[in-house]
Amino acid sequence: MLRRKIVAGNWKMNKTLTEARELVKSLQSLIGSDVQERVVLIPPFPFLGVLSSDLSGSSIHLGAQDCSAHAQGAYTGEVSAGALKSVGCSYVLVGHSERRGYHHEQETLLIEKTKQALLSGLTVILCVGESLEERLNGSQEQVVGKQIMSIWNALNDTERAQLIMAYEPVWAIGTGETASPEQAQSMHAFIRALIKDNYGDALADNLTILYGGSCNAQNAKELFACPDIDGGLIGGASLKADDFTKIVYSL
Numbered sequence: 001m002l003r004r005k006i007v008a009g010n011w012k013m014n015k016t017l018t019e020a021r022e023l024v025k026s027l028q029s030l031i032g033s034d035v036q037e038r039v040v041l042i043p044p045f046p047f048l049g050v051l052s053s054d055l056s057g058s059s060i061h062l063g064a065q066d067c068s069a070h071a072q073g074a075y076t077g078e079v080s081a082g083a084l085k086s087v088g089c090s091y092v093l094v095g096h097s098e099r100r101g102y103h104h105e106q107e108t109l110l111i112e113k114t115k116q117a118l119l120s121g122l123t124v125i126l127c128v129g130e131s132l133e134e135r136l137n138g139s140q141e142q143v144v145g146k147q148i149m150s151i152w153n154a155l156n157d158t159e160r161a162q163l164i165m166a167y168e169p170v171w172a173i174g175t176g177e178t179a180s181p182e183q184a185q186s187m188h189a190f191i192r193a194l195i196k197d198n199y200g201d202a203l204a205d206n207l208t209i210l211y212g213g214s215c216n217a218q219n220a221k222e223l224f225a226c227p228d229i230d231g232g233l234i235g236g237a238s239l240k241a242d243d244f245t246k247i248v249y250s251l
């Protein structure tokens with residue numbers, strides 16, 4: 001997969017179906033067909049099928065916020081990657097810090113989720129990021145490096161080529177405190193260098209790395225101008241059509 005420009009909106013646990021459809025309708029009219037290809041919408045599970053129909057005829061992509069580590073079977077409440085693919089998803093988040101934090105998701109589980117998603121033909125957006133404490137004690141590169149390597153080492157090169165990375169410092173998520181362009185660029189460059197050193201030039205050069213954490217209509221342009229930032233994973237600001245559109249056009 002070649003390096004791409006992407007703005008993904010992670011709606012998290014927000015909106016009703018009616019509100020979700022209204023937002024999609026607004027976005028379809030505000031975002032020109034020439035840039036729709038860069039957009040991924042990541043709504044709650046129950047809206048995916050309907051929104052997929054609403055988006056037919058548009059180039060906007062759909063993604064899911066999580067998937068099961070299992071292919072199918074007696075796993076009440078879980079959603080398989082194959083089911084997501086069947087309702088029109090092409091992307092899935094794995095390892096979001098809210099899943100790691102609130103649901104105690106750890107590397108072995110994340111590896112299985114990644115493999116299931118890739119087997120079903122989904123593109124995985126693998127999320128990593130350090131806590132405030134880790135940033136303050138200067139261990140952010142060590143922490144992010146370990147998060148990445150523990151999963152990348154368990155995959156083969158074909159699988160690695162299907163990954164997109166998202167750097168989301170936990171201290172910047174939903175706090176209004178964004179990483180500065182320098183902080184974000186520095187971590188993105190570190191991630192690309194880590195991939196280059198361990199898995200070679202081609203995977204590193206083709207890797208798409210998104211920034212997430214209080215990215216908004218005001219700061220997106222400066223962040224996206226950084227050489228190793230290929231777009232954004234947007235939370236709060238993806239819930240408003242005008243703001244999200246401005247972010248898409250900042251890329």
Ligand code: 13P
Nearest residue numbers: 010173174213214235236
């Ligand atoms: P906010 O943009 O609300 O900080 O959320 C970022 C995020 O977690 C996206 O996945």
